[in-house]
Amino acid sequence: MNIMSEAAVEKALEQKMSDAHFKMVGKDVSVYYGEKRALFDVNLNVRKNTVTALIGPSGCGKSTFLRTLNRMNDTIEGCRVTGSITLDNADVYDQSVDVVELRARVGMVFQKPNPFPKSIYENIAYGPRIHGLARSKADFDEVVENSLQKAGLFNEVKDRLHEPGTGLSGGQQQRLCIARAIAVGPEVILMDEPCSALDPIATAKVEELIHELRTNFTIVIVTHSMQQAARVSQRTAMFHLGNLVEENDTDKMFTNPDDQRTQDYIMGRFG
Amino acid sequence: MSGYLLITLALAALVMTFVGSARARATQNGASEKTHSRPIYHGLNAAIWTGVPAFIFFLLWLVGQSSVINQLVIASFPGSESLDATAKSLILSEVRQVAAGNIFKEPTPEIQAAVAHLKSLQQLSSVAIIAVVAAAMAIGAFLGYRVIGNRFRARHSVERSVTYFMMFSSLVAIVTTLGIISSLVFEAIQFFSKVPVTEFLFGLRWEPQIAIRADQVAGQGAFGVIPVLFGTFVISGIAMIVAVPTGILSAIYLTEYSDKRFRAVVKPLLEILAGVPTVVYGFFAVLTVAPAVRSLGLSLGIDASPNSALAAGAVMGVMIIPFISSLSDDALASVPRAMREGSYALGATKGETIRKVLLPAALPGIVGGVLLALSRAVGETMIVVMAAGLIAKMTVNPFDAVTTVTVQIVTLLIGDSEFDNPKTLAAFALGLILFIVTLILNLIALRTVRKYREKY
Numbered sequence: 224m225n226i227m228s229e230a231a232v233e234k235a236l237e238q239k240m241s242d243a244h245f246k247m248v249g250k251d252v253s254v255y256y257g258e259k260r261a262l263f264d265v266n267l268n269v270r271k272n273t274v275t276a277l278i279g280p281s282g283c284g285k286s287t288f289l290r291t292l293n294r295m296n297d298t299i300e301g302c303r304v305t306g307s308i309t310l311d312n313a314d315v316y317d318q319s320v321d322v323v324e325l326r327a328r329v330g331m332v333f334q335k336p337n338p339f340p341k342s343i344y345e346n347i348a349y350g351p352r353i354h355g356l357a358r359s360k361a362d363f364d365e366v367v368e369n370s371l372q373k374a375g376l377f378n379e380v381k382d383r384l385h386e387p388g389t390g391l392s393g394g395q396q397q398r399l400c401i402a403r404a405i406a407v408g409p410e411v412i413l414m415d416e417p418c419s420a421l422d423p424i425a426t427a428k429v430e431e432l433i434h435e436l437r438t439n440f441t442i443v444i445v446t447h448s449m450q451q452a453a454r455v456s457q458r459t460a461m462f463h464l465g466n467l468v469e470e471n472d473t474d475k476m477f478t479n480p481d482d483q484r485t486q487d488y489i490m491g492r493f494g
Numbered sequence: 495m496s497g498y499l500l501i502t503l504a505l506a507a508l509v510m511t512f513v514g515s516a517r518a519r520a521t522q523n524g525a526s527e528k529t530h531s532r533p534i535y536h537g538l539n540a541a542i543w544t545g546v547p548a549f550i551f552f553l554l555w556l557v558g559q560s561s562v563i564n565q566l567v568i569a570s571f572p573g574s575e576s577l578d579a580t581a582k583s584l585i586l587s588e589v590r591q592v593a594a595g596n597i598f599k600e601p602t603p604e605i606q607a608a609v610a611h612l613k614s615l616q617q618l619s620s621v622a623i624i625a626v627v628a629a630a631m632a633i634g635a636f637l638g639y640r641v642i643g644n645r646f647r648a649r650h651s652v653e654r655s656v657t658y659f660m661m662f663s664s665l666v667a668i669v670t671t672l673g674i675i676s677s678l679v680f681e682a683i684q685f686f687s688k689v690p691v692t693e694f695l696f697g698l699r700w701e702p703q704i705a706i707r708a709d710q711v712a713g714q715g716a717f718g719v720i721p722v723l724f725g726t727f728v729i730s731g732i733a734m735i736v737a738v739p740t741g742i743l744s745a746i747y748l749t750e751y752s753d754k755r756f757r758a759v760v761k762p763l764l765e766i767l768a769g770v771p772t773v774v775y776g777f778f779a780v781l782t783v784a785p786a787v788r789s790l791g792l793s794l795g796i797d798a799s800p801n802s803a804l805a806a807g808a809v810m811g812v813m814i815i816p817f818i819s820s821l822s823d824d825a826l827a828s829v830p831r832a833m834r835e836g837s838y839a840l841g842a843t844k845g846e847t848i849r850k851v852l853l854p855a856a857l858p859g860i861v862g863g864v865l866l867a868l869s870r871a872v873g874e875t876m877i878v879v880m881a882a883g884l885i886a887k888m889t890v891n892p893f894d895a896v897t898t899v900t901v902q903i904v905t906l907l908i909g910d911s912e913f914d915n916p917k918t919l920a921a922f923a924l925g926l927i928l929f930i931v932t933l934i935l936n937l938i939a940l941r942t943v944r945k946y947r948e949k950y
Binding site for chain 1: 830832833834835836837838839840841842843846850851854855
């Protein structure tokens, strides 16, 4: 009886916490690809203005979880999601939610830089244009410049805004993709191994950028690099075989994790 | 006779493959140092040396022998120095007819002597080629066999030969095209010596019904190509209006919207359309579509003729849908998934993604399909012969009958015709024009694509 009430109190407390700090809340999230189950009842909360890193060995379900947050899994045939995910307490899988609106609020950056085969300017203007966020040429110019400034790319490309985005270097392309996501004015940015195709210098730039973006956005990043998770994130979640093993402050996670599996993975014993 | 020679050649090469690799294996067995090439390469090399030079001699003989023999026969013909080219070729064809046993009248003694000369030359030539080929074969086989050794780089030698063979294959298409062009140009020049180029290119009347004999009653004849080209463009234009939207929209539906089962059924069916013989489309146009178009025109109060540009153009449009839809489908499907995801992740809808990302990225492929379809439409013959009409009229009224370049080529070449008559030669000039027009269309489209393509 006593224990029950304690659990109830904890639950109430957690509810309050989610109201206050949690931008997105995942509850009992399971994902199936056809018959195969890829995620097992994951409970993970994403805090506001925080960088949350998702780590774990390949195939552990971290990217799958990331893609449930803006329903990118919808584009994969045979993919089914159960459980609930909320964004500011509203269920993103609710019938009434327009997935287009959701993705405007929860942007995404992919593993491989994928700029559209258009000019740098048009790459950034694409999102504002389809969402009607800008009208006049001046508005567009401003959005493009702002986004590029925030992505720390403006000075490098200001003289060639009308050249193809595909002509940039890999690191610049990735920052262009981040700028493109920013231009829509999202609240959350999801990043799926954004630096895995980049060299160390470009990686450093993108990491610095992630650090700065935290003040305006909530960021969830999937990474294979433990050092990267330690460098850029405040919270870290460890996945293994489709289960969430542990979620903790990054500092604690890398010095004194609660779970043996986390310890082993971080020490490089598997993965 | 040549057949046996070729079979012998192939057999010899085959035998040399085995002999060569057997010898290579034997040499390698006792060798202390490492061998360079595997035995099969030594065998293949021996086969190539045996077969290829002999085959080249054989080809040269096939190409050259008859003209050389002709020269010799005519040179020994009494009084040939004073004859002109036409007379010479007449004599030659008579000699060859007689030699083949087709005797229509008793040949003159001169001809008979020439026939005997021809026969002896032919016999000599066939003996000579057997000797030459056999010698080339023997020398090649001997060298190819002797060269086998541990350090001989047979693999390199074989690979070089294969490279040359591939180069030769790629040249075949080009050389054939050049041949086609030169034959067109040659006949067209003859035409232009009878009808001025300017009259042909800028004339507004096309009435090729001129007298081919002095006693015939016929028109004066006019060879202005403009009305014919105009008709071609009207019909092709109608065809493209039908086919381009249909083809591209069906491609978009099939790649982006339809479920797999629907696609699996519809795509092959669409491609069957491309396999329907054009003469069948012609039936359809003339028996079904043309009357329907005519009654439509009459009900609209337009004077519609039984053959109409609209009927031919619409059916032609249906014919070329598969080219556009199939190639656009491939182009859309090959746009990387990352492009779609990037667009969706920004909150773009499916329609926006297709219009703003997929179509621009797939543009080169789509334009390629449209172009192929356009060349098919411009060059299409059977449907227009059956359904479009023969009168060269400059009109944009789709219910009227028009004629096309291909239709005119067919009508000009059908029936009794002489090859020194402008009416017949006009067909070649038309062919040349058609060729140039499609070439220009292709060039324009290539430039357009290069300018607007969005490379991913």
